[in-house]
Amino acid sequence: MSNRNTIKISVRNLVEFILRSGDLNSTFTGSSRNTDAIKAHQKIQKAAPKEYTAEVSLSYTFEKEDISLEISGRADGIIDNDGIITIDEIKTTTAPIEFINEDYNLIHWAQAKTYAFIYAKEKALENIYVQLTYYQIDTKDIKRFIKAFSFKELEEFFLQIVNSYIEWAKTLSMWENYRDDSIKSLEFPFENYREGQRKLAVSVYKTINEGKKIFIQAPTGIGKTIATLFPSLKAMGEGYTSKIFYLTAKTITRTAGEKAINNLREKGLKIKSLTITAKDKICFKPDAACNSEECPFAKGYFDRINEAIKDIYLNEENFSREVLEEYGKKYEICPFEFSLELSLFSDCIICDYNYVFDPRVYLKRFFLEGTTDFTFLIDEAHNLVDRAREMFSAEINKEEMLNLKKLSMNYSKDISKTLNKLNSHMIEIRKLCEVKDNEHIEEDAPMEIIYLLMELMPKAEKWLLENKDKNNEFKEKLLDFYFKALAFIRTNEYYDESFVTYGEKQNNNLKLKLFCLDPSHLLKEASKRGKSTVFFSATLMPMDYFIDILGGDSESYKLRLNSPFSRDNLCLTIDSNISTTYKMREFTYDKILKDLNTVVKAKIGNYLVFFPSHKYMREVHDRFSEKNLDIKTIYQEISMNEEERESFLENFREGNTESLVGFAVMGGLFSEGIDLVGDRLIGTIIVGVGLPQICLERNIINDYFKKKNNQGFEYAYMYPGMNKVMQAAGRVIRREEDRGIVLLIDERFLHRNYYSLFPKEWSNPRICKNSNELSGAVKEFWENTSK
Template structure:
């Protein structure tokens, strides 16, 4: 309510909540020598807004109360010098203590004034600045009432929006003539999960319509005031668009609610904001002065707040689009966003997720992606590669500031060199330890403190940009270091004379559990969550969640799953099986002209088989995925898959890549998928650490580190084939390991009719017979 003036991007700070609390306790202990001083004083008052009573309360850091006067102290901690704090920041600081002043005067009618003291502790230097102001009762009464009046405006607006929302939801019917197979059951399970405040894992195969089947019942529960806000979290832009389209479909049927899609800061900023300092950015200068009318305009005229809508109103009102979207989200009923806004410890939405709020409920789509994403979120690495070049650049700048910068960098280099020496003396290239890299974390933490002030003094330059890049990697490393526990390992690697230090989170399940516990409950769903116990374990739900697996809604005989017993794809056997693989692929495509996807575990293996295939089949049209395909290249690739093709097209792709999930080739745009190998991730030191960790935890190390991630890639790739009830085609699994019980037990329910193929002749007959039985599809 009190924000005004410019939008100043929050400077990265080492001042954590824990550190701030420690400083508060230290100062409060010093004050306690005065017998009239009391710390953490709870103050409250009941006010009526929009015909509803609200409790206004808070804890003053300290109050000194005598017969003659009351003194209220508010303690603030940060890295910036006090005299460099913005007017807006100071207004917020004083605003908080002025509210406390009004509350204490309400409790003590004998006083006509109160002394308010702001104590500012600068963390990096431990410098303390104290400022005092005396306020009269009538001043604070007016201040408090103005604040309440302003807040009431937004309360009334929100109440009107929710009333309109709930009335529309109560009238809302399912937006299709009938439920598909499994949809009604899934919708009922989601509603029950919200009602019981639980966590539910759901495997909903392709065709279930999982987006409408989760959003519709969750919105119906919202209309009954069981929740107030839904977060629809997903890993991909394409699935965010599906959520938007689903909400639009319900809006066409009468739904009235506010939804917003959050777009990453680097993608939504206007061109004129790029490489511009905040104090020179026209969309940040005076941001808060224009925010309230911008929000009022947006919320009065728009329901579906997509990226384009945010950009339209941000341009109109000259406000930064990213920050505007975050401020607008506070008034929205459905927030569509990436996983990191809830789970990432560095960028989560603090306005929603500082503490538990049972008004919030989470719908987490394509949740199989969260396994690897969460490990990345809670891991960090730093290296010494940039240090020497930064020192060289700094040495050319002849001033005291540059000398201090060099001094700090040399301290970091010294710690890296000590690590390097230990590894070299042991004649190794890497070292794994259970312990956090405390010496490195300590020196990097001090460097981060130094850089906070140093960067503000520098003029824009390439050197400053490079110094900032190194600073941000150090800052991330230190923040992740604060989370280090028994689920972590430290890996120190020597590579081309440089030292790389990684803090690896092997098991982020407890962090995910903590994040999910910030809401009323959650539904975590995907087309592929087999085996369910594995996903519940690695995603923090083994002890506190329910599981539900739906059957495929499509006819089982529309898809033939063939496992070649005569093909081996282990690394040593690949050269000897190349001919069998190529012949099997040719057998598959010769039975019917059409479009086919062939998947491989790596680009090198893809290229090896592709060369052999093209040598023997020069007349067959082929295309291949490459390692660096942008959106245009991806679009061109998919446009090759035409309906009713006159010639066969074969596309060579990589398991786990951009074409193994998130693409929708319906009808005869795709009639066959071949998967070469069981998709195991490559052997690596880090995957081995995951294996060893889970061997100790539950005895399933190989499965958790290699087999399950590989099988998920296989299931996702195979899932490209049958996208509707009219689709038909063949899945060819080219690896004898697929037929072992170790793998067949992982097959989803709709794969249980798989067949083992023992020879090329049997494969020819199976493929020909399948298409003979489906001639009516031609």
């Protein structure tokens, strides 16, 4: 690996960093433009004469003192007319074409001139032309500006830009050297590896080195977070990766990554880590629009952002939410946009899956130039299956459309006309639903609807752009529907045989959804944005299912590890005399109460009971608390904010002198990602095999995979269900000294198909045919544990 102090930056990021100024204005600008811009580029490039070469990759390394600044990008086009060279830079615009003049945007010229310098330097040209091509998306009008430059003029301009950046590049380079030195001397933060932990770490390092994927099933308590981050950092120190994304599904699991990084800092690691917090949570002015008129943190944002970046970079290593808010207030800048800016200069980014995989919100500032050498660490990877389905799906509904149509009559007859046609098509689909079970499924995308949505988009954009300063109900609802329609149109662009379109009649309403059944191909393509991807979870089983559905292949590595804890630590019991199927639930209450009493009254402590639905949970909770006034009970509300979640978990204290029983829902807030170690949790009771509720979408998934691989029920219901069961059970044993009870209640747990999914550490469970056998098993376990 090279030891040179090389800083890589794109042409666009370079010129924007140096030349940007003014306000942050996130008011509506026409968000279909990213897709339309690409199409416009392609249209212009295809219409160009044969002398035109499109998408030309260019790079140049500028060296000064001990710094190598590697600048790269793609010129939209290079025109060679008998040796007369013109660099073409294409820009799309929503502004009227007559408003575009030669000095419309100096950054556009700067970008094109930088490409021109690199090309002229490479080809030893004394003169070169630069052309800006503006394409008006609505009218499709084109306006071009051409300027001739000597190489000397371009060189002077380029040197001015890079010399302005070089001091910042030195800061980045000094930090990278400092970081890499700390990584090379960094030792594993604990005295010893747990069983299997070293093997996990070595496998992750090898995967990153070779630029591959690995799927890791590692039981709870093995220390997956540190065993994936530590080797990733070691690979960074050796130059095999330049940035690590630690991706999670939930805020509550994000803290594991932050804690691991901080533990490593205590051992000498120097690293710039960033946690990206959702915009709605970190916003200073949640009721204001993101523009300079309404938000002071947007006004003059680009005049202050570079100073803020340099200040925080020189004085902080942990770009946490609290630190971002502190500096955001100091410089009066938007903290969310600030975090996105800092992501460019962070070594490790802790964030939601969306920022890498979701086609609507992924961090394009990293990935538009093509593949990178980044590493993706996917924590709790079992959650990515359903999250990916939602990322790649889109829906609209008739009721929202109809309400918007009624409002539009007073604001835009043009919009109203298109919405009326859309509503008519939705009525036709609703009629089809009424023929059979209030649902209608098609293999093909609804092109009539999509064409009408495409017709609506420019009309909506025009109205929104012309009424930026207005605030009324129509604007709010139009904007909301606009983004849903946009998602619908974009989803259609990658619609294939792994999708279906379904309509579902809900009272008089209709939901129409482009539903991604199998996200494997799209996840595979998204993974190519990085060099290597590490999927890990305590419940990544069956392994072949997850490799298939998450975009793995025969080249992917896979690793299964055994639990590092003694099987004697866990009392796994099964009551197989109760059926908790939906039809039988009302007959199970007394039996479940008897089991709960048997387990809870055997030893004072904290317990969690998990149910397949909130309704089932509340019914048992109310009956249990009524009959056990001496036992404290709490239950999971249908919706809980972060403070309420923390309050729920704070009840699980060590050394409680009376028992606590918490009632929760499988697959919910408290069934994974929480760490109740020691006596904070000594028992978990799991009611049912966790099957998702029977619904249209699950049945469609069932039918699809039944045809594809004859595993429809397994993919749609069984595997997701047992995953929830194993996650809930994994709350009990978190450390070597932990001891606890897990009781599984359902006759199906002994059926071969379910039993075969048990992890190795669940071997030889105690099968209890009645409450006496259960009482004996629990009593024996606690007596042996106390010896």
